[in-house]
Amino acid sequence: MDNYILFLFCIVGLCFGSFFNVVILRSLSGESIVFPGSKCPKCNHKLYPWHNIPVLSYILLRGKCYFCKEKISIQYPIVELVTMFAFAASYLKFGLSIDSIFGIILLSGLIIMTTTDLKEKLVDCNIAILLAVCGLVFSYLRVESITDSFLGLILGAVIIEAVARLGYFIKPKIRVMGEADTYVAGALGAFFGVNGICIVLVYSLIASVLFALPAFLFNQYKNNNKSTCILFVLFALSAVIFKAAYQNWITFAAVGISGLLLSVSILKNIKNETKRTYLPFVPALAAATIFYIFFQ
Numbered sequence: 001m002d003n004y005i006l007f008l009f010c011i012v013g014l015c016f017g018s019f020f021n022v023v024i025l026r027s028l029s030g031e032s033i034v035f036p037g038s039k040c041p042k043c044n045h046k047l048y049p050w051h052n053i054p055v056l057s058y059i060l061l062r063g064k065c066y067f068c069k070e071k072i073s074i075q076y077p078i079v080e081l082v083t084m085f086a087f088a089a090s091y092l093k094f095g096l097s098i099d100s101i102f103g104i105i106l107l108s109g110l111i112i113m114t115t116t117d118l119k120e121k122l123v124d125c126n127i128a129i130l131l132a133v134c135g136l137v138f139s140y141l142r143v144e145s146i147t148d149s150f151l152g153l154i155l156g157a158v159i160i161e162a163v164a165r166l167g168y169f170i171k172p173k174i175r176v177m178g179e180a181d182t183y184v185a186g187a188l189g190a191f192f193g194v195n196g197i198c199i200v201l202v203y204s205l206i207a208s209v210l211f212a213l214p215a216f217l218f219n220q221y222k223n224n225n226k227s228t229c230i231l232f233v234l235f236a237l238s239a240v241i242f243k244a245a246y247q248n249w250i251t252f253a254a255v256g257i258s259g260l261l262l263s264v265s266i267l268k269n270i271k272n273e274t275k276r277t278y279l280p281f282v283p284a285l286a287a288a289t290i291f292y293i294f295f296q
Contacts, residue, residue: 006091013087014054016108017080024079024115027124043068054080075115083111093294102138103293106131106191110286113184117280123180128187135190148193156189156197157182181281188289196292203288204281211284231262 025041026033038047045067051057058077065072086107094100109131113123132153139149164177189197220228238254245251 006088009087009091010084013084014080017083018054020083020112021076021079023112028116028120040065042070098141105134114283114286117282121280123282125180125183128183131187132190135187149190152189152193152197153186155194157186160185177281184282184285200288200292203291204284207287208281208284228265231265234258235262
């Protein structure tokens, strides 16, 4: 019986994933998610029902539009499969319970916001607000402290907003993070409470470093800031040597000096930037949430 229920969750997840692709595409274009019906984003031809079968249609059509033969974004089957896994994982973790329902709601919202953040660095704050309301309702229905949920919402939003405004000390009117990140952090706080959101934010910091570091270094290299890249390599090498081999005042000084020079170089580059480059932070929050829910 459990296998049949799991299979049902997978099928429903695939179907919702197909719908989420519509939400993602049309939230970026400003179109209604209801009308008109499904169409090719390239030639605008109305799609037949068999063109909308999750994953299978992409395979049968060989990743191309049936009408104009333009390539279909790999995003479509990826979102469908990720949603399927999210639904299945929620059932395996929580079974048939209210926890499973709200876990699916939370993960679904994060899937949509993560995809739009990666595609266009845009996040619909209305989804985050809806998740925050769901988080408060979740705490109420579980007869947990709704006060803790509300304080978690406030704390998550305040911490991320404070971090975002640190950019004002570097350059006027420059935020370190986008405004939507504050809403998303608040929504997660509503779900997890004060202790939970603190843990999630720590995990998201680690995830953001892993995600952002390669992109940051590539951007520095592309902008001909090779000194920053060299200083980072020196800092990383000195830190590894200090940690793994020689822990003395010489290696400690090397770590401190290279780290200080790297920080000065980064701040100098930020001040000289004519166009601010934002790195998506919602994916880091989503990764931290997944780790907290399923592996904590």
